[in-house]
Amino acid sequence: MKRLIFVVALMVRSIYAKTLFFTDQDFDEIQYMNLSVNPCDDFYEYTCGNFQNAHPLQDNEELIDYFTLLESSLTKIGNDILKNEISTTDPVALQKAKAAYQACVSEDLLDTVHLINPEIQVIEQYNGFPILGANNLENESFGWNEIADLASEFGISIFFTPVLTYDTLNASRNVLRISTDPMEIPTQFRPMLSQTYEEAIEKSFIVKANQKEKLTSYKVEVSAMEILLRQLVLKMKKTLGSSRSDSVLYDSVANVYSFLTGISNGGYIDENATIGAITDDPYAISVTLKQLNEWTIQNFGDTIQLDWVEYVKRLLQYTYVDVDENFLVLHPNGLNQTLYGILNWVRMNDIEIVKSAALLRAFTYTAADSDSETRNYFETFLNSSGKIIFPRWEYCSRKIMDSTGTLSLGLAVAYDYQLNQFDKTKLEKVAELISNIQTNFKVMIEESDWMDDTSKAAAQIKANNIINLLGFPEFILKQDLLDHFYDNLEITTWNHYSNAKKIRAFQQSYTLNMISERNRYAWEKSPFDVNAYYNRQNNRIIFPIAMLNPIFFRGSLNELDYGRFGMIIAHEITHGFDGQGYLYNPDGVIKPWWGNETKENFSNRIQCFIDQYSNYSIPEINATLSGSGSLNENIADNGGLRNAYGTFKKLFNSTNDVYNISGYQVTQEQLFFVGYGTMWCNSESISYLNSLVNTCNTTSSCHARASMRVNGVVSNMEEFGEAFGCPTGSAMNPTIKCKLW
Template identity: 25%
Template sequence: MKFKCIKTALLSAMLLTSLTVYAEGSKSGIESQYFDNSTKPTDDFYQHTNGVWLKNNSIPDDKSIWGTFTILREQSISQIHDIVNSVLSKSFSQGTDEQKVADLYSSFMNENEINKLGYQPIQAEIAKVNSLETKKDIASLVANFSKIGVTTPFDIGVTQDMKNSTKIIVELYQSGLGLPDRDYYLKDDKKFKEIRQSYLNYIEKTLRLVGDTDAKNSAKNVLRLETQLAQAQWTNVQNRDTPKTYNIYKTKDLATLSSQIDWKQYLDVEGLTGKIDTIQVAQPSFVKALDPIVRNNSLAVWQSYFKFHLVNNFSPLLSQEFVDNQFNFYSTQLREIKQQKPRWKRGVDVVQESLGESLGKIYVEKNFSPEQKQRMEDLVHNLLKAYEQSINKLDWMSTETKIKAKEKLSKISVKIGYPNKWRDYSGLNIVSGDLVGNVIRSREFEHQYALSKLGKPVDRDEWGMLPQTVNAYYNATLNEIVFPAAILQPPFFDMEADDAVNYGAIGAIIGHEISHGFDDQGSQFDAMGNMKNWWTPEDQKKFKEKTKALIAQYNNYEVLPGYHVNGELTLGENIADNSGLSIAYKAYELSLNGKPSPVIDHLTGEQRFYIGWAQAWREKIRDGQQLEYLKSDPHSPNKVRGNVTLLNQTPFYDAFGVKKGDQMYLAPEKRVSIW
């Protein structure tokens, strides 16, 4: 998806906005009650800052993670639930957003009726699988299933052209797996073998629940087929090589990649015929590998595969035996979650998937003030100014490349809180009591919404996250940073707190998102969002040397026995963490206007800044979930982010007197500083 931006003023004309007025009489924003004073900050800063919280808090039974982000997400979902309840208490005309919210939520909460239906709501889709006559018909089924959210071997997305950011194109990408990552199929260590056996049992039970009398053999075939798909896919690290994923083919030439897929039929059913004549193929080698995979698996095997994924994708919306079966594997066995979320939370999730912005509009009216928006704008402006000054002072970059970097920085667009215009859901039909039908129509509605962008100008007003989402992002093809309202709360952003902790928390997150424009991937895009080299060869060489050192640094950290951080997979996020925190510190210094930082709660501003950073990453996580993240998540684990980032920040050493011999000490020549 592509989104709208609020243009910032040119940096050359932008005045630095001071926030120090908020420091007078304000609280520190530091949660010192969670300090573990038995651990020195110079030995384990994350543990020192969060140790008491980590000791006294356990992960709720219905969660795999518990920490700052999940706590705020729980708060957000409760607030959305209140909004849904307020809608339920009134009557609304047919076709209004409120009617749709009420009927969709009520259809999910009608558990008795859902249990009576069993898998009847998806029998029409199962019939499509059973009616396949030849493998040539697979193309049509894949297209139909991709519209309604069923996992298929390949899928499409509508996106901006990475080499012409004013144009919308279609991307064909690899898919098709039921486990979180290809490594789950291909690694032979004990843990992954156990997971594969559990997954095999889950596939068997799922197929048996919909009447497969030979489910045991069918399950073996499905797992073997998925393993073949996994073998054909690139690794997550390979996928980070952005230029290699940009491969433009004429649609009429797709058959040269894979003749076993009826591409004409596929494009017809997807609704793309006549709308496109070229397509971006993310992994051409994967598409080529589909030929032997399709050829070497019988039609019956493919039918078992599609039937399993259909049931798997819709299980949360079916009767309790399907819900429990899926929960037992994906939540309990894979992620060690002990208990299902309350039904009302799952119901809110369903409504947000289908009608998220209609709820978001009410959410921001109730929970996001103009004062919060203004103060965030001030923070962003200060971070951009600090970034400009930092670029000017870089000792490893030439003047020529600095000019291009500052041009890109000056054109970064900023979105804070919520979109300037809201989605129109008038074309979506929600029917009382028809849960699965409602979800199918919602997903088809989203599919058509995406296709409607083709041939039109890029919509710069669009957001890629809901306002009630606790997160933030950078979009390279729009060169924009986006901060939804829900993340702009303590401990990330505290309106009543002194500046230092806000700069250390939300300021570093702002810096993090800005830095994505200059990480190993974002740096390949110019100021207009086009994939274009703006570096001199020598500067690019120096940049890669620095990123290579950062990869090696993070590779050293063993998070679970035998499993380390993957420094290549997490490189972009690690660059953003290190650069974002560094820039946030410089912005905090600038906000002081040459005055010493105020001492609050016996802590200097510099100390509060770094504590603000560490307490923002407070988290406990189950081993199963951590393993999944190590294999598939481009972010380093939170404790690694909270500690390792600090090792590269020389002002941190000054703030806490870190010296040689301390566990938080890294020799100056080994510290990595990029931006």
């Protein structure tokens, strides 16, 4: 009967409308819909019910959705660009990208005599690999300065992680943050499902021995990471020689692995330790390197040889940043605990363990870029860690395109992509779409009944001050500027190990170089990153060119474009006005601008979302997600679709057209919501769902499950119930609806 109500509602409307006919090619997502389901009962199943049948998960795959499918499609396009012959007419930047690809993809070249065991050159450069017992440790010189040299040369974290962050009290200044964990990435439109190998490496230390593999040759059960470390050490033994037996080396590797696990856990602090404050000002946002030096001497005396000025100079040696004793470092709560734990842990361990751990840290990060023996060891580790092993062409393409992470040679590939593979008229269309969505959001601010007038006025200023970075940095359109960007990046067509090291260092130095100047217009993400980002500290949204492709944006049908990319735009805008966004003023400085009455009204309204999303179950694993953990994303989803729909109706409300897609008929309003629903179709593994639950229940920055993001949002909109004729009280048209924006 409910299904009949839906059909009748459509038929009555169609009497007064013209019918527009489309084929499956115009809306190929129809193949994933399950039209036997009543949209009023389960809209996600209605729009995505057959997606899993069409895209079943393969071994080690955790998630397939339109983001991962588009990422794969763009990788093939990038590969077509990179495998073309190097031409003198190419920008020098593109020549470098193609050269890097050639060196990476040529496995025969990787195994030529002079490129086998590239790790040996690193060992010689840093005067030995003490785990083999070949060095006189009394004369060994390897301290914090050498650790910084190794970290900056390879562009990796060794014991500390240096990252760029923003001075939350000064809109013109950035600062360096030194931590044991990477800085939280900007808010994203979707959960981060990193396909990088680095993630597997990090998890091996963070979750020690979660997954174990028994090797009969070793006769003991050890973790996959420890096996990898053993294999790398034995490989170095074959080349360099060592009087130590394999069993002794295994014990040494176990010590190194325990040491690195201790680093990931924050080092060691004795329960009776008294740790002095770095500064007498408990509210200090930053401290100087001079203060860090004084604090280190105060807590460790001469037992630790660490000059923070020299250490940071070496970390930033590939940037243009000037470092002296007045150089500022972020001072979050507990910085003294963080630094003490790591410094104390390093101090407690022998130099043999510390130096060997530092070198092995570099070797694990570069294992995929080494010779075939090391790569085989690394692929075995990846299999044990449940990670996908990309074919060589795909690994090389993703690496050079910067499919994830910060910028390196991806801009060179983007130059060719936007020139020869992309319809640049989309940029104008999307810019207009962004403008329309922002304009309507400002109307929503004025129409809100929970904000006082002062808060509304401040919200309007912030909305007007949002910066949108669209597509790619404009400078890549000019060859001379693009080439200049890569002046200091030397690439060869034959030495991939060296290229990979330089590319990684380039990525890190590019980001850290921004410490010198805060630029709200600076790009931090690759144009090929299939995601959208809002950064609260800069009140800035990034829409990479990757997102300007189907399914997210077609540029040919407004109903779909507003239901999808319009919602994405509005979602990111809303983040500036959610439970964290209200803490930041229009320039990205922490200065709350809501009045007390507005904050109280906000708290009362968000409880509805917390309760709603906490009540959704995940039957496959008999679990629920924390509505608090996903709160800000749920606010953005709900406000985003409401904004996109309101904008769409104001601009295109004159038509009563009915769309006939190979016999499937929908109204204009229905197609808008169907466009939104189909955007979230996915296939999920049990491990992905478990990880999602864990993230939502332990952090405040997770996303709800895709089906919840669809059903949760549409069930809060009266317009959806009206469009599909859903009876009041049905699953998708409940009597209680949550609304903020």
